[in-house]
Amino acid sequence: MIVRTDDLHKAFNRHEALRGLSIAVEEGSAYALIGPNGAGKTTTLRVLMNILKPERGSATVLGVDSRRLTAAEFSQIGYVSENQELPARLTVRQYLEYLRPFYASWDRKLEDSILEELRLPPDIRIGNLSHGMRMKAALACALPLKPRLLVLDEPFSGLDALVRDEFMERLLQQAGEMTILISSHELAEIEHVATHVGFIDQGRLLFQDSMVELTGRVREVRVTLEGKVVPPAAVPDGWLQLAVAGNVLSFVDTRFSEERLSQSVATHFKGIRNVDVRPVALRSIFTTLARTTRDGEG
Amino acid sequence: MAWHILKKDARLLWLAAAALAFTHIAIAILRSWLGLFPHTPQLGVLADVLSIIALIGVAILTLAAMHQDAVPDLRQDWLIRPIKPLDMILAKLCFVLLLVQAPLFIADLVEGLLQGFSFPAATMGAAARNLTVLCLFTLPALLFGVVTHSLTQAFAVAAAALILYLAVFLVGTVMLFGVRTSVGGTGLAWLVEAFWAGAAIIGTAMVIGLQFFRRATTLSRALIFAGGGAVILSAFVPWHLAFALQETLAKEPGAARPVDLSFYPQLGPVALPAGSAAPRGTVVYVPLRVRGLPRAALLLLDRANLRITDRSGRTLYEGRSNLSVDGVGSILDARLEVRQQGNADSPVYIHQRIFLPADVYARLRDQPITLEVDESLTLFRSQAKYSLPAAGGDVRLAGLGRCASRIDADGDDVLIHCEDPMRVPTCFTAELEDSSGSLRNPEREFCDPDYSPVQAAFWPDTLHHLHWGAPFFDRAGLVHYPVDGSRIDGARLLLQTYEPRDHFTRRLTVHDVRLADFASPHGT
Numbered sequence: 001m002i003v004r005t006d007d008l009h010k011a012f013n014r015h016e017a018l019r020g021l022s023i024a025v026e027e028g029s030a031y032a033l034i035g036p037n038g039a040g041k042t043t044t045l046r047v048l049m050n051i052l053k054p055e056r057g058s059a060t061v062l063g064v065d066s067r068r069l070t071a072a073e074f075s076q077i078g079y080v081s082e083n084q085e086l087p088a089r090l091t092v093r094q095y096l097e098y099l100r101p102f103y104a105s106w107d108r109k110l111e112d113s114i115l116e117e118l119r120l121p122p123d124i125r126i127g128n129l130s131h132g133m134r135m136k137a138a139l140a141c142a143l144p145l146k147p148r149l150l151v152l153d154e155p156f157s158g159l160d161a162l163v164r165d166e167f168m169e170r171l172l173q174q175a176g177e178m179t180i181l182i183s184s185h186e187l188a189e190i191e192h193v194a195t196h197v198g199f200i201d202q203g204r205l206l207f208q209d210s211m212v213e214l215t216g217r218v219r220e221v222r223v224t225l226e227g228k229v230v231p232p233a234a235v236p237d238g239w240l241q242l243a244v245a246g247n248v249l250s251f252v253d254t255r256f257s258e259e260r261l262s263q264s265v266a267t268h269f270k271g272i273r274n275v276d277v278r279p280v281a282l283r284s285i286f287t288t289l290a291r292t293t294r295d296g297e298g
Numbered sequence: 299m300a301w302h303i304l305k306k307d308a309r310l311l312w313l314a315a316a317a318l319a320f321t322h323i324a325i326a327i328l329r330s331w332l333g334l335f336p337h338t339p340q341l342g343v344l345a346d347v348l349s350i351i352a353l354i355g356v357a358i359l360t361l362a363a364m365h366q367d368a369v370p371d372l373r374q375d376w377l378i379r380p381i382k383p384l385d386m387i388l389a390k391l392c393f394v395l396l397l398v399q400a401p402l403f404i405a406d407l408v409e410g411l412l413q414g415f416s417f418p419a420a421t422m423g424a425a426a427r428n429l430t431v432l433c434l435f436t437l438p439a440l441l442f443g444v445v446t447h448s449l450t451q452a453f454a455v456a457a458a459a460l461i462l463y464l465a466v467f468l469v470g471t472v473m474l475f476g477v478r479t480s481v482g483g484t485g486l487a488w489l490v491e492a493f494w495a496g497a498a499i500i501g502t503a504m505v506i507g508l509q510f511f512r513r514a515t516t517l518s519r520a521l522i523f524a525g526g527g528a529v530i531l532s533a534f535v536p537w538h539l540a541f542a543l544q545e546t547l548a549k550e551p552g553a554a555r556p557v558d559l560s561f562y563p564q565l566g567p568v569a570l571p572a573g574s575a576a577p578r579g580t581v582v583y584v585p586l587r588v589r590g591l592p593r594a595a596l597l598l599l600d601r602a603n604l605r606i607t608d609r610s611g612r613t614l615y616e617g618r619s620n621l622s623v624d625g626v627g628s629i630l631d632a633r634l635e636v637r638q639q640g641n642a643d644s645p646v647y648i649h650q651r652i653f654l655p656a657d658v659y660a661r662l663r664d665q666p667i668t669l670e671v672d673e674s675l676t677l678f679r680s681q682a683k684y685s686l687p688a689a690g691g692d693v694r695l696a697g698l699g700r701c702a703s704r705i706d707a708d709g710d711d712v713l714i715h716c717e718d719p720m721r722v723p724t725c726f727t728a729e730l731e732d733s734s735g736s737l738r739n740p741e742r743e744f745c746d747p748d749y750s751p752v753q754a755a756f757w758p759d760t761l762h763h764l765h766w767g768a769p770f771f772d773r774a775g776l777v778h779y780p781v782d783g784s785r786i787d788g789a790r791l792l793l794q795t796y797e798p799r800d801h802f803t804r805r806l807t808v809h810d811v812r813l814a815d816f817a818s819p820h821g822t
Contacts (some may be wrong), residue, residue, distance in 0.1 A: 071380035079378040098306045
């Protein structure tokens, strides 16, 4: 694992931001850390980058305890955050010139192509750039070093659609060459890049899975009966957000398999007219799980 | 990589650094042009104000350099870059030395040279001031800079610290409770300043290490808070400890060994001149005989601690006697100065003034007591004699530096202003002598002792200054000077300087006396 946390705890005064978080990111994967606001995503990434120190538990990055990360490890890590403060009085070009000597792996040609593709004005002071441009500048300062691990903290926050596309396009070009750890609310964007997803809430990991398995095991199901639906007294495991409208029952099955669903539906209902099963977008998976967690259904 | 980081900071702050360097140089040139007695006093004031602004600029530029790569901030980009803490520390220190301190040093050197001092003297003077500014301004600013993330935050913290200091120390301690600093106003005051400098150097080293290697901001801030408290409390260092340290640093240890102080009742009560104003506060005058004082020496009392006991040895009062505890009078009021003007070893007789709280005096005045006075004293020896024209003089005198004299605008005082890159005398006597050498005005003395091994000055400039005035004409007509306005042409000012050679203590014990016996003729 290129990133691993075990029983990670971090508190700010009385607020526990992380409560025993354990995640594992495989090398070469694109791991999306998702969760509602205040779930602890940014805190997790800051602990991993040794910007914050955990109270308890451990975090390793590139096989090194995050508290002992040195220049040797940081030379293999790219970090882009919506809160990142780049030197406002330097131009993009000046800052890239400043950064180059710190990285042995810095690719000058890649830097030029990134500047061109992202359409970044190199001679304008970073402080005078718009938020979107600053985010692109941050990405332009992270990709040319050809990082082994790229950490992105809410990179799409506040970006318009065009900038998001440009940002994602550029990211996807290098996605296969590195491990990406990304936290974001923009699940539609993440869906294109993530191979794994971890869902955290209130500082705890609720689940982590590969996207293939996650999207494979979550389905939106509509069961149409001959007569009026009477919801089962004991809801089968994994059925969330049950809704009844006349003779139609809809729910999200988070443990989907065709065989299991058929058996469950047949067991609980008579006079089945139709069973409609549809794949669920990551956004819907996230909102379903988030609501369930919030409402204490899970 | 330190050099690389330094270049980045210089690129970002070059304008501020250049403006500050220009200000230093402008001040140096302005001061040199104005001379010892500015022909346009307003420009002298401007130079003084600019000096304050420049010192504030030193602190702000240092803060700004630290904030380019703020340590406590969670959002700073450098935190996730492969930058070694040691490189960052070196870069910041180099910035401070090259872009903050070096321009000041160069400007001070230029000023020293423009004022006509030799290169070594100007260099030493500039280096001494540079070190003082480093310890008192730059390093504290660096400390604030390394535990804050913006100028606004640093100013807020500094303002809070200042308010806390004023509230707790000045108002709470000194004004409400009458607690006085132990060495303030004495020649030992430099010890506190030296402690500050040491605390700044050690504190900076510790906090920089903690911040850049461990990013322990809370601990660093706590250390700075504790260090600040220690710096404030250092002004209350126990006197005997401070004086013992000063004794070890004496230039001529043992020189005062023959000096003896004893109670000498035969001298009788003090006889103040007719018409003298009543003394401020409750004062008694103890007759003393001083023996063993070398010729042309000066004995100065730095502090006296008084203990009054009854016949059974029970302490009735204990306190500091050369300082009014009622808030009236001052250290200067009760200073004891003994000068040997006769042959060596001739005894000198003098009354030592001792301040007492009014209620203590009222309670004990008529009862038999034992008086114990622990005297902390410094022996000064005559250092050098100088002679310079009383008016229109502009001379260079070894040990005194460059000195100019003139008659003041009122036409009743001779003013002198001396300056030197290394040090100026802090104790001297002066006489005005007419051109024939036959008439002299009464001798005047000045002593503001400073026992520091190296005089430290940071304002207004790199030079140490001595300003002094001697009257020769009384417009009210009450005093007539032998060398008056009619003889001032060609008159000369004779200066005799004194240097501290040895520091020592003596205990004076007087048995079975009454305080009333030592009262002044005015009563107390």
